[in-house]
Amino acid sequence: MEILTLMGVLAGSLGLTAFARRWNLSAPLLIVLVALGVSFIPGVPPVELDPELILTLVLPPLLYSTSLDSSFSQFRATLRPIIALGVLLVVVTALVVGFTVHLLLPDLPLASALVLGAVVAPPDAVTAVAIGRRLGLPRRLMTVLTGESLVNDAAALTLYKITLAAVLGTAGSIGHGFLVFLVAAVLGIAVGLAGALLVGLIRRKLDDPLMESTIGIIVPFAVYVTAEHLHPFSSDFSGSGVLAVVAAGLYLGNRSLHAGPATRLQDSSVWASIDVLLEALVFALMGLQLPFVLESVQSNARDNGTLVVCALVVLVVTMAVRIPYVFLSATLPQAVRLFGRERAAPSWRYLTVLSWTGMRGVVTLAAATGVPLVTATGDPFPGRDEIQLFAFSVAIGTVLVQGLTLPTLIRVLKVRDPGEAERDEAEELEARSAAMKAAMAKLDELLPEMLSNLDISEERAEKLSARLKALVETRYRGAVAAISLSAEEREASPHAAFTRARKALLITQRETVLAEREAGRVDDDVVRKVLRELDLEELALTNALTSRLS
Structure with a gap:
């Protein structure tokens, strides 16, 4: 041939x-x-x-x-x-x-x-x-x-x-x-x-x-x-x-x-x-x-x-x-x-x-x-x-x-x-719950380490730990809420709207970076580095939304 x-x-x-x-x-x-x-x-x-x-x-x-x-x-x-x-x-x-x-x-x-x-x-x-x-x-x-x-x-x-x-x-x-x-x-x-x-x-x-x-x-x-x-x-x-x-x-x-x-x-x-x-x-x-x-x-x-x-x-x-x-x-x-x-x-x-x-x-x-x-x-x-x-x-x-x-x-x-979707949802909830609990326990362990290794006050370290816990809890609650909704409800949910808004912002950021490159103010290597970060974040958003709507 x-x-x-x-x-x-x-x-x-x-x-x-x-x-x-x-x-x-x-x-x-x-x-x-x-x-x-x-x-x-x-x-x-x-x-x-x-x-x-x-x-x-x-x-x-x-x-x-x-x-x-x-x-x-x-x-x-x-x-x-x-x-x-x-x-x-x-x-x-x-x-x-x-x-x-x-x-x-x-x-x-x-x-x-x-x-x-x-x-x-x-x-x-x-x-x-x-x-x-x-x-x-x-x-x-x-x-x-x-x-x-x-x-x-x-x-x-x-x-x-x-x-x-x-x-x-x-x-x-x-x-x-x-x-x-x-x-x-x-x-x-x-x-x-x-x-x-x-x-x-x-x-x-x-x-x-x-x-x-x-x-x-x-x-x-x-x-x-x-x-x-x-x-x-x-x-x-x-x-x-x-x-x-x-x-x-x-x-x-x-x-x-x-x-x-x-x-x-x-x-x-x-x-x-x-x-x-x-x-x-x-x-x-x-x-x-x-x-x-x-x-x-x-x-x-x-x-x-x-x-x-x-x-x-x-x-x-x-x-x-x-x-x-x-x-x-x-x-x-x-x-x-x-x-x-x-x-x-x-x-x-x-x-x-x-x-x-x-x-x-x-x-x-x-x-x-x-x-x-x-x-x-x-x-x-x-x-x-x-x-x-x-x-x-x-x-x-x-x-x-x-x-x-x-x-x-x-x-x-x-x-x-008929029971496959329900079993998958139950197993996903169990896995996410176990992951969330393990993450919370790990954060409690990290708090003393942050106080000893970082030159910050105890109040600031606790606020940082609380922000991390809030991030874990928010993602867990969003996933749990999405599991209980139908495809139409998921698409119309605040979480989906928030995801679409974040995606629109990422697109705007990408277009701006490319415009800066066209104007000759940013080197190609720098552009590729920034675009890779934006691409990974958008890919994570797209995959998460697609898996929920499929």
């Missing part, structure tokens, strides 16, 4: 993302649709998807960013459904799709059909999570979706390697395949945790937010490549780079709660920008693969009608196998606690939405593109064209069919957790 073409794809996909965010649309769906249309335009340079680029440079940072934002406690609490969906369902999907394709095309070797099954097995939750957040899906459901997306790529790519080895003639027994999977999981998690512990130690010693964030950007690539290139026994065995990234992200994300405020804010901005960039790129690349798929169809010896029918069947089977699996898993004795500690089975509405969130993504296309041209004997890889065609059909088909209908399904079923 030429650099100029790549820059054009990035620019176009980011423009579509900005448009989608402005009008509250689904950016992945819009990008895929436009990319499909662009691929039909004569003269558009072909943009072939490079599997090495996707699996080494795109997948690790996306997984790492998601892991950083995931709650380790929630991940652990929903580990059973995550494993059920992210590992077991991947295996079930691969087997069902593989045997279905083998029945449809008996001349296609079963091993090649199972390669296809492994390719289309892992759902990509990017679209589902984006829709779920916009429509307010319950946190438990979002945790399961996110956790599944963190695990299923590792299971599918390991299964992909095993089935690929079977076609190439280098595979061992079923026990050997299970051992390959076990080693990949254990070694990948070990590498991820070791890397995270090392990075955590380095970051604690640095106390430099810029360097801490820079090192954080390297982490997903370092642990992924290290795990993938570790071969403890032979070339057949290696660690799972995906699990290494997930383990490192979960650990460092949990530790980030104890990091400095500057590091946390900077990390949040950096990874949010990286997410937008990479997600826009991968969905654009998905849609632009259509010419290569059509080329493989034209060179295939099979009848086009047969290939189209088989592609549709594979798409339907891939989507359908998830539905009964999700409902069946919820009826099993151990599955009634999948969504928490309660013993009541999850609502059928939850399960319906969960069963319809099986959109495939760029990993499916990257794995299909990475299928070798020839086997170990030099013969053409059996069914390579079919694998690429069916993988493209499943990836694009699930994104369009399920992605377009999922918002309607969520609205019709009214999937909500």
Whole structure:
């Protein structure tokens, strides 16, 4: 892929993302649709998807960013459904799709059909999570979706390697395949945790937010490549780079709660920008693969009608196998606690939405593109064209069919957790109350210190302490009052009016400083320093108001 073409794809996909965010649309769906249309335009340079680029440079940072934002406690609490969906369902999907394709095309070797099954097995939750957040899906459901997306790529790519080895003639027994999977999981998690512990130690010693964030950007690539290139026994065995990234992200994300405020804010901005960039790129690349798929169809010896029918069947089977699996898993004795500690089975509405969130993504296309041209004997890889065609059909088909209908399904079923907002408010009140009491106690401790270290009278020190206490109490009371008000009441409240007035004053200050610069009375370095302080204060005001009105 030429650099100029790549820059054009990035620019176009980011423009579509900005448009989608402005009008509250689904950016992945819009990008895929436009990319499909662009691929039909004569003269558009072909943009072939490079599997090495996707699996080494795109997948690790996306997984790492998601892991950083995931709650380790929630991940652990929903580990059973995550494993059920992210590992077991991947295996079930691969087997069902593989045997279905083998029945449809008996001349296609079963091993090649199972390669296809492994390719289309892992759902990509990017679209589902984006829709779920916009429509307010319950946190438990979002945790399961996110956790599944963190695990299923590792299971599918390991299964992909095993089935690929079977076609190439280098595979061992079923026990050997299970051992390959076990080693990949254990070694990948070990590498991820070791890397995270090392990075955590380095970051604690640095106390430099810029360097801490820079090192954080390297982490997903370092642990992924290290795990993938570790071969403890032979070339057949290696660690799972995906699990290494997930383990490192979960650990460092949990530790980030104890990091400095500057590091946390900077990390949040950096990874949010990286997410937008990479997600826009991968969905654009998905849609632009259509010419290569059509080329493989034209060179295939099979009848086009047969290939189209088989592609549709594979798409339907891939989507359908998830539905009964999700409902069946919820009826099993151990599955009634999948969504928490309660013993009541999850609502059928939850399960319906969960069963319809099986959109495939760029990993499916990257794995299909990475299928070798020839086997170990030099013969053409059996069914390579079919694998690429069916993988493209499943990836694009699930994104369009399920992605377009999922918002309607969520609205019709009214999937909500009615008590979630109340629980959040109660926990927020408890946290703020504890913080306020601790701050008041700390102020009482600081008063003697102020008297001994500062050359001020006791009366003045007490006034200073009272002002600090009043500031803490005012912010606490404002937060408590805001929690008890509706969105409309919050917007019309004195606190919101006060916030808007402060923001207007900050804007005036900023404009004045810039006017002083234009008049040549203030140096640029001084202007940047003053603007940074004003920007941080306005950002704090804007975020506080937005969180209350959302």
